[in-house]
Amino acid sequence: MGRRERKKQAVRDKISEETIALIRRQGVDGATVEAICERADIAKKTFYNYYGSRHELMIEICDSKILVLNQELVEAALGSGKPLEEQLTFMFDQMKSNYTHADHLEKELIDYMVCNFPNHRSQGVNQLNFMNKWYTRLYEHNVARLKPSLTPDFCAEVTVAMVNGLTLNWLNDEQYNIEDRLDKLKCYLIDSFLVKPVME
Amino acid sequence: MGRRERKKQAVRDKISEETIALIRRQGVDGATVEAICERADIAKKTFYNYYGSRHELMIEICDSKILVLNQELVEAALGSGKPLEEQLTFMFDQMKSNYTHADHLEKELIDYMVCNFPNHRSQGVNQLNFMNKWYTRLYEHNVARLKPSLTPDFCAEVTVAMVNGLTLNWLNDEQYNIEDRLDKLKCYLIDSFLVKPVME
Numbered sequence: 477m478g479r480r481e482r483k484k485q486a487v488r489d490k491i492s493e494e495t496i497a498l499i500r501r502q503g504v505d506g507a508t509v510e511a512i513c514e515r516a517d518i519a520k521k522t523f524y525n526y527y528g529s530r531h532e533l534m535i536e537i538c539d540s541k542i543l544v545l546n547q548e549l550v551e552a553a554l555g556s557g558k559p560l561e562e563q564l565t566f567m568f569d570q571m572k573s574n575y576t577h578a579d580h581l582e583k584e585l586i587d588y589m590v591c592n593f594p595n596h597r598s599q600g601v602n603q604l605n606f607m608n609k610w611y612t613r614l615y616e617h618n619v620a621r622l623k624p625s626l627t628p629d630f631c632a633e634v635t636v637a638m639v640n641g642l643t644l645n646w647l648n649d650e651q652y653n654i655e656d657r658l659d660k661l662k663c664y665l666i667d668s669f670l671v672k673p674v675m676e
Numbered sequence: 677m678g679r680r681e682r683k684k685q686a687v688r689d690k691i692s693e694e695t696i697a698l699i700r701r702q703g704v705d706g707a708t709v710e711a712i713c714e715r716a717d718i719a720k721k722t723f724y725n726y727y728g729s730r731h732e733l734m735i736e737i738c739d740s741k742i743l744v745l746n747q748e749l750v751e752a753a754l755g756s757g758k759p760l761e762e763q764l765t766f767m768f769d770q771m772k773s774n775y776t777h778a779d780h781l782e783k784e785l786i787d788y789m790v791c792n793f794p795n796h797r798s799q800g801v802n803q804l805n806f807m808n809k810w811y812t813r814l815y816e817h818n819v820a821r822l823k824p825s826l827t828p829d830f831c832a833e834v835t836v837a838m839v840n841g842l843t844l845n846w847l848n849d850e851q852y853n854i855e856d857r858l859d860k861l862k863c864y865l866i867d868s869f870l871v872k873p874v875m876e
Binding site: 590591592593594597601604623625626630633634636637638640641642644645648649657660661663664667668 | 790791792793794797800801804823825826830833834836837838840841842844845848849857860861863864867868
């Protein structure tokens with residue numbers, strides 16, 4: 477990367493960082509282009525050299541902060557080389573821990589993704605497809621451990637639907653115990669997807 | 677019901693019928709208040725005596741045409757007095773048949789409900805709660821048939837998340853084979869929720 481590209485990347489990173497800081501403090505609505513430019517110390521014109529719209533920036537942040545976690549979890553699980561039970565346990569424990577430590581930022585970003593869905597349908601579909609792709613990969617690598625009646629893509633679709641369903645309930649209900657639900661979901665998936673070891 | 681009330685109900689029914697006819701022919705966007713009033717042969721002012729907004733009418737139609745099916749299916753299943761396997765088979769076969777015969781109307785209404793969610797969050801939450809309530813009732817009545825590790829509310833949450841997840845994929849993908857997916861989901865739920873009969 478040449479000096480020019482490095483400089484460009486530095487501005488991009490600065491915009492992204494300051495936007496995240498603003499969302500954390502004031503929510504997505506508080507992260508206006510004006511406020512972002514002031515904190516990043518750039519002109520509005522400069523902002524639009526980097527992002528076509530505020531929405532484009534928001535989606536980049538949602539993708540990098542929320543969506544990419546699915547990829548990271550699957551890659552880490554597969555990289556461990558452990559049996560599928562342990563891979564799923566690892567992934568759901570990580571998700572649980574993410575929710576336990578989630579602050580205003582995560583909720584704001586997930587809310588933004590949900591609200592964005594109707595008006596930017598193809599982006600929402602891409603996000604769902606991204607999740608499906610990584611879970612399909614997880615189950616394809618472990619296909620020998622799945623019950624013979626199940627296919628990797630069905631297991632992926634079910635997992636994504638349930639993780640998203642729980643997330644939606646968490647978003648809508650302050651009292652919702654997502655950690656407890658993720659624990660139950662983990663046990664349910666292991667029990668319902670996997671062939672029992674022969675000794676049982 | 678007095679004459680006055682009967683007359684009022686007749687106007688309400690007429691508005692609803694004509695709106696449904698318009699959606700079927702021209703989609704939700706084609707069902708403008710102007711077009712509805714013209715077909716129902718009423719003044720715009722009369723329309724607003726019956727509905728606070730076009731949106732209120734749309735939600736009433738979505739609830740009566742789509743959402744209430746969940747209640748009807750659960751009530752019919754419970755009323756049959758058959759074992760849970762057969763109740764679930766009945767419900768999923770009915771859902772399959774609804775999708776097979778679904779026309780423009782169903783897709784338009786489901787799309788409207790999805791698009792409505794961000795801007796009318798509490799309505800969307802009520803719709804999810806309605807589905808959860810009826811599925812919880814289904815599993816509560818059959819709790820003796822569920823695996824001991826599962827609770828009726830967890831089974832309901834999982835069922836609703838999966839049915840909605842499949843519906844969303846159907847909405848977004850012209851090629852999506854929802855009948856096949858509902859079949860797979862039916863088998864999966866029966867296998868994963870129910871205690872196996874003792875003879876096995």
